[in-house]
Amino acid sequence: MEPTPPPTSARDALLRAASEELAEKGHASVSLRAVARRANVSHAAPAHFFGDRAGMLTAVATAGFDQLDAALAAAAIREGDADESPLAALGRAYVDFGLEHPALVDLMFRRSELNADDDALIEAQRGALGRLRTAVGDVADAHADEWSLLSWAVVHGLVSLVREGVLARIVEQDPDAAPALARRLVEVYAAGVAPASRS
Known part of the structure; x- marks a missing residue:
């Protein structure tokens, strides 16, 4: 039973x-x-x-960051079995999460709808994005903080470009091919972080 x-x-x-x-x-x-x-x-x-409404949306956004953290953690574990860097694995997981949960990701970064100083929200944000910081720190010889912010901006920007259809239009591709292109761009970017950080 x-x-x-x-x-x-x-x-x-x-x-x-x-x-x-x-x-x-x-x-x-x-x-x-x-x-x-x-x-x-x-x-x-x-x-x-x-x-109130902001409190409820803040709780949803906090849960969203926890879900993102879990997705990134799973990607980090899977990375050990694949021929890709931890940074690329996390970047691809971020892109996949953003495309799978567009409204949630939109809310997670929409400060005007949230109690931005909520302790649980801040902790969840730092937990999820801290994984990216760690992965960048493992490959960047210098300026790891700056490179981690840049890396987050790249993957978040790719999610937005795919969702808005801009990436497909710019490269004149079928919109259905844009997610795969975004993942490939993450790999290209990740491969360049370590050499660029040394310059």
């Missing part, structure tokens, strides 16, 4: 409902009432757990 899974808490149900609303409608259309209705809880429940 299969064990009975633990009951889902109202807070977890609200977070899941908010994430679903976000994915379907975008951050601007997420409301406390709509989330409560989707979670099948009272209209007062979101305010009870999160305070």
Whole structure:
């Protein structure tokens, strides 16, 4: 007999409902009432757990950074079995995550919608992006902090260019080919970080 899974808490149900609303409608259309209705809880429940809309979206964004961190950690483990650098593996995982969860990533970096000074959010941000910093530090001989910021800007920028269709237009390719091109550009960039950091 299969064990009975633990009951889902109202807070977890609200977070899941908010994430679903976000994915379907975008951050601007997420409301406390709509989330409560989707979670099948009272209209007062979101305010009870999160305070207000910004608090709820901050919790969703925090969970998003935790998911990104898990995706990057998994990529770092898989890298040991592949013929690619840790930096390239993390960069490709970032691109894949961004393209798979576009509305979530948009929210995660939209300070105007979040409580940007929330301790849990800051910790989750540092955890996820710290993996990129470590990978850059392993290959960059100098200016590792600057190279880690540049590396994040590259992968985040590639996600945006693919999502907006700009990358495909510039290179005159089928839009469906753009994600593969973005991953290839990550590999090219990662291969150049160490030599460039020495100059």
